[in-house]
Amino acid sequence: MHSFFCPSPLRPVAACVAVVCGLAALPALAVEPFTLKDIRIEGLQRTDPGTVFAALPFRIGDTYNDEKGAAGLRALFATGLFKDVRMEVEGDVLVVIAEERAVISSVNFIGLKEFDKDTLTKSLKDAGIGEGLPFDRAVVDRAEQEIKRQYLTRSLYGAEVVTTITPLERNRVDVTFTMTEGEAAKIKDIRIVGAKAFSESTLLGLFEQSTGGWLTWYTKADRYSRTKLNADLETLRAYYTNRGYLEFAVESTQVTISPDKQDISITISVREGQRYTVTAVRLEGDYLGRDQEFKDLVRIKPGEPYRAEDVAQTTRQFTERFGLFGYAFARVEQRPEIDRASGQVVVVLNAEPQRRVYVRRVNVAGNTRTRDEVVRREFRQFESAWYDGQKIKLSRDRVDRLGYFKEVNIETNEVAGTADQVDLTINVVEKPTGNLMLGAGFSSADKLALTGSIKQENVFGSGNYLGIEVNTSKYNRNIVFSTVDPYFTVDGISRAFDVYYRTSKPLNSQGVDYELSTPGASIRFGVPFSEYDTVFFGVGVESTNIKGTGALPNSYLLYREEFGQRSLTVPFTLGWARDQRDSALVPTNGSYKRVNVELSTLGDARYVRANAQYQRYIPLGTQFTLGLNSEVGWGKGLGGRPFPIFKNFYGGGLGSVRVFDQSSLGPVDVTGTYIGGNRRINLNAELYVPVPGAGNDKTLRIFGFTDAGNVWGEHESIDASSLRVSAGIGLSWISPVGPLKLSFGSPIRKERNDRIQKFQFQIGTAF
Secondary structure, eight states: HHHHOSSOOOOOOOHHHHHHTTTTTOOOOOOEEEEEEEEEEEESSSSHHHHHHHSSSSSTTEOOOOOHHHHHHHHHHHHTTTTEEEEETTTEEEEEEOOOOOOOEEEESSSSSSSSSHHHHHHHHHHTTTTTTTTOHHHHHHHHHHHHHHHHHHHOTEEEEEEEEEEEETTEEEEEEEEEEEOOEEEEEEESOOOOOHHHHHHTTOOOSSOOOOOOHHHHHHHHOOHHHHHHHHHHHHHHHHTTOOOEEEEEEEEOOTTOOOOEEEEEEEEOOOOEEEEEEEEEOOOOOOHHHHHOOOOOOOOOOOOOHEEEEEHHHHHHHHHHOOOTTTTEEEEEEETTTTTEEEEEEEOOEEEEEEEEEEEEEEESSSSSHHHTTTOSSSSTTTTHHHHHHHHHHHHTTTSSEEEEEEEEOOTTOOOOOEEEEEEEEOOEEEEEEEEEEEEEETTTEEEEEEEEESSSSOEEEEEEEEEEOOSSEEEEEEEEEETTTTTOEEEEEEEEEEOOOOTTTTOEEEEEEEEEEEEEEEEEESSEEEEEEEEEEEEEEEEEOOTTHHHHHHHHHHHHSSSEEEEEEEEEEEEEEEEEOOOSSEEEEEEEEEEEEEOOOOOOEEEEEEEEEEEEEETEEEEEEEEEEEEOOOOOOOGGGGGGGGSSSSTSSBBBOTTOSSSSOOBBOOOOOEOOOOOOEEEEEEESSSOOOTTTEEEEEEEEEEOOOOTTOOGGGGOOEEEEEEEEETTTTTTEEEEEEEEOOTTTOOOOOOOEEEEEEEE
8 A cells, every 4th residue: 555645735646646657766755744733534434533533643733754644554554444545735734535444234144054143143243244343355255265164064065155245325235144055964984994803883883973873863973074083083093002902003084975965985994903912011211219109000901902091091190190299391101112923012111200390480360350369279289389290280170160260271381590490370261150040940740940040159259159049849949048158268168158938848649738938047167178078067047837727737737736837946067078070960980978967956846867978970881871879868856856847858759769759758647748757768770871873972861770769757667678669761861951851660669559650850941
């Protein structure tokens, strides 16, 4: 872009251009420096003149020269608002002539089905294409090509995208993307050539991608993706190298598409090599005089086939162990010594601990909202202390478990000019921690339940929790106000306040109208005794009102006549929890344990109530998971008083013994009301398997279950013959509208008057 500065009187631009073209060999015309008396803007239609004045690097009264003119042109073009800008001098007045870019009036999509419109609109706006933004044809063309590329990633090889620009009055344009998506190309055939040790069907069963099945409409596993294919090839490689084939290689991969762009064929050529057995493991290098300690970490077993997974795990544990002693940059390399004649291999592990270092400084970056102290107090690696890899990993995990960040990463940087110092930088990416939710749930027991909540997990970046929850269902309703300070003390003791109002209706076969209402409040503290164990204790006060008419169940009527309609309770609570599951939503490994004791020695109701639970998830291969759960509840009245009936345990239904109606196990009142009991046992076993055709998708799983349990009253004896037992199958799905769980089964052991509900389900959604 050339600009020409013409001396007064004002000369037409064309004349300036003609003069310059005619005198091309001469130096460009220059303007003598002068003091600006005025700046005049011409050509603006929508842009505010103040925007131009703000961008110019000079003001009225400044000395103007060619350098300042060039800087002004650069500044105005940098705004992105103008297609062309010229500057002319008229006496001591500068005239800025601007030709504005067209502005995008709207962005429209025709034929869009594969992508979400709102998401695509936001992505385009981030790229510079959106309502009210300057129009740039080059940016639009790049966006069109990117949309086409995204269609290819979803196997829509026949998709076409045509961009139409429609001029409007006042220098505006409409941008319209017209999509012809067509049908997605499907994987018609996958072949593995060169496999001899394992059947082709076995190897293809490892792949996420497949040739189709009855659930591929949901999993889209029959759509080709280069990224997924690469992941499948890594899975294939791991399968072989974990079974002794350490020289296994994928020699080539051919992907062909039919002329009509609807069918894809994949051919994978592999070289298996021979199978090797490990005869010995040898340690070389410097192990800090702790050779035996490192040998105990070795997972490679002589006499068994070579397993790359065991080798990788061993080297990783070696590196982590070096980190415990301050060697942040230790190198551990494995070198197989192969004897092809005998099919044997010696695994050599060579270690170079490098140098020991300590942490000079711990920095926090990326926290735009959360205070530094909220992140720092989770750190177990301290400044000016020796580098400890285990403490650093624990620190990262603790920060991640806060739930305030989308990403948490720790960088280790050497300090320039030193040989024994590093700086740690924990990089976080903030995510929204507030939640305004309206929800609905439907279950075979509670029917329609409405919920609503306002929650803020990180109030003002302090790490404190504040929430209000409302829940309503046929049998249970509540409103709860809660606040939690996770670091009430500098030692990490948490404090929580709850204020609540709950109502419940025990299951009654005659549909009598009565309920228990319980307003209350509590305070509790959580004391971390280790990185995984927390002990809770607290105290509360609540008042239970037994509401009802003359049709009130006899057991409730008798309790009310003896102790009054209202019962004041002052419960003290003590509990312990340890959660070591790999996921709270779809666990496949680990355990969960908890014990809770509630004791009331003051007020009208005096009792002790205890509940203990143990869960264990055992992975059976890569696709199957066995889940075990046991829960025991026990309660007893104190001071010669009976156990309060409104503190009874209930059993039956989802979360307890399936197939039996919700809360229908245990003693029955003379009026037919299921009143629960002061003792309860639940035993559950579930075997989770992937849905055929869904690959390894753990959000959609089939399970077989066996449940056993019951509830007993205060004067009933507990024996195995009174346990109710059921078995069946079910489906667990983390669906787009919320968690769904349904089961169908039959009772194995039941009594004549038990209420049976073979099909049970529950679904929740937020909208």
